[in-house]
Amino acid sequence: MEGAKIQNVSEPTLYSTMLVEDYFANSTEDLSETTITEQKSRSVNIHGILWPILFTVLIIIANFLSLVAFCIEKRLRTYNNYFIINLTILDFITGLFLIPTVVHTHIGYYPFSLDICKVTSAIQLGILNASNLAVVVICADRHQATYDPINHFISRSKRMAVIKNIIPWIVSVVFWFLYTTIPEFIIDFDNGRHCAHWYSLRTLPGIIPFIALFYLPFTIIAVLYFRIVAKIQATLGGKNVEKQFAMKDAKKGKITAELPHDEMTSAVSNATINVDLSSDNFDQRIMRKNVNAANSAKKTTMKHETTTEMRKATRTLLFIVIAFVLSWLPQSIIMLIYSIEPVLVVPGLPRPARLFFRWMTYLNSLLNPISYAVSQPLFRSTIVNMFLCRRK
Numbered sequence: 378m379e380g381a382k383i384q385n386v387s388e389p390t391l392y393s394t395m396l397v398e399d400y401f402a403n404s405t406e407d408l409s410e411t412t413i414t415e416q417k418s419r420s421v422n423i424h425g426i427l428w429p430i431l432f433t434v435l436i437i438i439a440n441f442l443s444l445v446a447f448c449i450e451k452r453l454r455t456y457n458n459y460f461i462i463n464l465t466i467l468d469f470i471t472g473l474f475l476i477p478t479v480v481h482t483h484i485g486y487y488p489f490s491l492d493i494c495k496v497t498s499a500i501q502l503g504i505l506n507a508s509n510l511a512v513v514v515i516c517a518d519r520h521q522a523t524y525d526p527i528n529h530f531i532s533r534s535k536r537m538a539v540i541k542n543i544i545p546w547i548v549s550v551v552f553w554f555l556y557t558t559i560p561e562f563i564i565d566f567d568n569g570r571h572c573a574h575w576y577s578l579r580t581l582p583g584i585i586p587f588i589a590l591f592y593l594p595f596t597i598i599a600v601l602y603f604r605i606v607a608k609i610q611a612t613l614g615g616k617n618v619e620k621q622f623a624m625k626d627a628k629k630g631k632i633t634a635e636l637p638h639d640e641m642t643s644a645v646s647n648a649t650i651n652v653d654l655s656s657d658n659f660d661q662r663i664m665r666k667n668v669n670a671a672n673s674a675k676k677t678t679m680k681h682e683t684t685t686e687m688r689k690a691t692r693t694l695l696f697i698v699i700a701f702v703l704s705w706l707p708q709s710i711i712m713l714i715y716s717i718e719p720v721l722v723v724p725g726l727p728r729p730a731r732l733f734f735r736w737m738t739y740l741n742s743l744l745n746p747i748s749y750a751v752s753q754p755l756f757r758s759t760i761v762n763m764f765l766c767r768r769k
Contacts, residue, residue, distance in 0.1 A: 426483045432736065432743070433479055436472035439746040440465050446759040453756060457690045459538035460515045461749055463545075464697070467508040468742035474501045475739060487572040494572040499558040502586070503550035508742065509594045510545035512701050516601040519694055522687065523608045552589065584716040591709040595702065602698055609691065689753060696748030704741035708734045 443465045447453050454462075477497075481487055487494055518541065522529045557574055560566070566575045576582035711734055715722040722731070750757045 426479065429475075429479045429482060429736065432739070433472055433475040436475065436739065436742045437469065439743055440469035440472060442760060442763065443746040443749060443756075444469060445763065446756060449763070450755065450759040453753075453759065454535075456533050456535060456538055457518075457686070457693075458753075459535060460511065460518065460542060461693065463542035464508060464511045464515070464745055465749075467504055467511060467545075468745050470504050471501075471508060471739065471742045474504065481572070486570040487568070491568045491572075494568045495558045495561045495566075498572060498574065499553040499556075500550065502557065502590075503546075503553040505738075506549035506553065506590055507545040509590060509701065509705070510549060511542070512697055513594050513597050513601075514541050514545060515694055515697065516598050516605070519605055519690060520601045522690070523605050556586075580716050584712060587709050587712045591705045595705070595709075598698055598701070602694070605691065605694075609687075693748065693752040696752050697745060700741050700744035700748055704737055704739075704744065708738050 444462070447458070447462050447465070474497075477488065489497070518529075556576070561568070561575055564575065568574065576586065711722055711726070711731075750760060
């Protein structure tokens with residue numbers, strides 16, 4: 378009876394502690410069970426742990442191959458792909474942090490000390506949150522490139538990309554240390570055998586983590602992405618970017634920017650012929666000035682993101698957003714229902730279903746590298762050449 382009471386209290390608590398805990402540990406654990414029952418339970422655990430192990434290995438390998446592809450192929454290290462590299466690093470670290478989670482699921486308890494639990498939980502949740510916020514940063518950058526292409530192209534650089542990519546790391550890790558680790562050290566919270574957290578004992582604090590992990594990023598991503606799609610459709614895929622540059626240059630007095638290069642060269646030649654031939658120096662100065670103006674105008678019209686580059690970046694973003702929503706939406710809805718009425722989830726939802734939806738949140742880290750291969754031919758060919766041991 379005492380073991381049953383512990384089970385009834387602990388299982389809802391464990392389930393509300395989100396991803397870093399094994400709230401899917403065996404609910405039938407009892408010290409009074411016979412040896413035969415323990416052996417049967419262990420055989421079921423071994424069978425059920427194979428899929429988490431395979432899933433974790435696939436995440437690590439897929440993102441590792443993506444990082445290697447970015448290292449060996451310099452053409453992949455563009456401004457837009459710097460955001461993809463950042464997301465790949467986050468997903469790779471997420472896969473590494475799944476290793477102790479798999480061990481936890483198998484043995485039925487957290488294998489490390491409570492202090493390690495407090496620290497590593499904040500780091501793991503911070504990395505997971507940074508991965509989701511990295512998608513927000515990609516959307517924000519695409520939004521600026523769509524609505525303000527001139528200033529976006531002028532200001533963008535690899536250094537700027539690195540600065541933007543650091544923001545999700547800092548925000549996420551600081552938030553989770555302040556929300557999880559520091560309060561637990563202050564109140565000396567007992568995390569128990571399953572590395573539970575203080576906010577799992579209360580309804581509102583228990584749903585705030587999923588607001589930070591999914592609902593807030595999802596809201597921002599949805600607004601930005603629909604605005605991007607609407608703008609692209611309104612501008613016919615960005616074909617009027619050149620007109621925006623011409624209008625901007627015209628305001629600065631660079632009327633020559635509106636002329637095609639052939640007409641501009643012809644104008645330069647005509648101006649050179651009509652110059653007074655009695656002054657060679659004057660003639661050379663005029664010709665150099667006009668030629669420089671023509672070259673400057675030609676370069677100015679090229680200083681924007683090409684339509685091909687824009688479409689490739691938008692297509693990559695589309696696959697990333699789809700992977701994010703499909704991976705996180707089911708578990709986020711389940712956690713929202715749990716915060717309102719826990720009985721509908723535990724024991725209302727079968728344990729295998731809870732386990733499946735819980736691991737689905739990590740599916741995002743596996744779908745992201747697949748998205749890169751689908752949306753970028755160069756990335757796909759680089760991966761193929763790696764497997765075939767070919768070098769260009």
